Amino acid sequence: MKLDHLRDVDQLKSFVQGAQVVAFVVASDKRERYQFIERVLKRFHYARLKRCEKGIVIQFLMKVSNYSRQQLTRLIQRYHQQGRLIPQQKTVNGFEQIYSAEDIRLLAQLDQRHDAPNGLRVKKLCERAYYEFNDSAYQRLAHISVAHIYNLRRSWCYKNHRCHYEKTKPQKAPHIGKRCVPDNQGQPGYIRIDTVHQGDLEGCKGVYHINAVDEITQFEVVASVEKISEAYLIPVLKVLLDAFPFNIINFHSDNGSEYVNKKVAELLKKLLIEFTKSRSRCSNDNALAEGKNAAIVRKTFGYAHIPQHFAKQLNEFNQSVLNPYINYHRPCLYPTLIVDEKGKQKKKYEYKNMMTPYEKLKSLDQAEQYLKQGITFERLDDIAKAMTDNEAADLLQRQRRLLFRTIHEDCLKSAG
Secondary structure, eight states: OTTTOOOHHHHHHHHHOSSEEEEOOSSSSHHHHHHHHHHHHHHHGGGGSOOOHHHHHHHHHHHOOOOOOHHHHHHHHHHHSSOOOOOOOOOOOOOOOOHHHHHHHHHHHHHHTSSOOOHHHHHHHHHIIIIIIIIGTTTTTTGOOOOHHHHHHTSSSHHHHHHHHHHHOOOOOOOOEEEEEEOTTTTTEEEEEEEOOOOOOTEEEEOOEEEEEEETTTTTEEEEEOOOOOHHHHHHHHHHHHHBOOOOOOOESSOTTTTTTTTHHHHHHHOEEEEEEOTTGGGGGGGGHHHHHHIIHHHHOOOOOOOOHHHHHHHHHIIIIIHHHHTTTOOOOEEEEEEOTTOOOOEEEEEEGOOHHHHHHHTTTTTGGGGTEEEEEEEEHHHHHHHHHHHHHHHHHHHHHHHHHHHHHHHHHOOO
């Protein structure tokens, strides 16, 4: 390399930062590169340079040698320790191989027969095969250590033999739900749904709450299930969807497997309901349901553990007390969309727009067209006016105290 005219750090800095085109050839031979790096370190007395000057030398070497900064740092450290740079030959097959390809094949067959047991069990099976059943093929494997069994399992030879026995054809997962934010077009029937878990206690799972909220009216239905498996969830979803007084057009959930599965997709398809799910890295897609989880479900049931066998009693409380209260007697704020001169949209919540979900439903233009067949506003008015807001709240408090008292007594009885 014709770079011998560079004699001080300032010249190196000009070379590194220079915009002019400089012609030089990077040596293809590793030994030549090491010799060049050694000459540069000696010429500039690298060990005596200041920290900033050492950085300039390293940048110069990176540009000329095409080595990374980490590699150059290692080479400079070796130069300080040994006084010179000599390429080190990598040792290949430095250890004698004890276990042959035939031993690895036997190990793969043994794992196949016994459904891949842990290392201790494999070692015992190899010892029994050789010592008790006199199978000479296991002579070397009978003395193998448990740790080395896992080493052999990571080898290509083992994987090839295991693939011979276990190879399966990959199946493409069915596409369930459309990943997008639904466009409600100002009409009810676009519900957001989420699951709230009522805590664990000593390894026992608590009850699960299913919370569904309409995007436009904030009409909300809460249901409770023992478990979120298909056997428990599907019947509750049917009841939950029937509880809304208007037709359901869209069902939007997060990406939880309790909703994104074939059974739920078949149910929604049968009811002619579009199924959408939240987009990745878009946490606000299901924000309405998340907010109602805190404002309704957690305020009503708290965070304490509730045993799963109380799901039926909780559902009775939800249907008879909680759902009527939050839909007919609990006012909500509704946003007004404001667009500024730059076209930026902003939501403003004004007191004049505060009303109950049922009042919001009635305020929609031609609201009767959204109601389910057989449901009228006269019938819904009777439910809304059956008691005052304070009477509905008092009923909610009384029934909740009775419910929690029953749960507390049951827990004390179980603990005793």
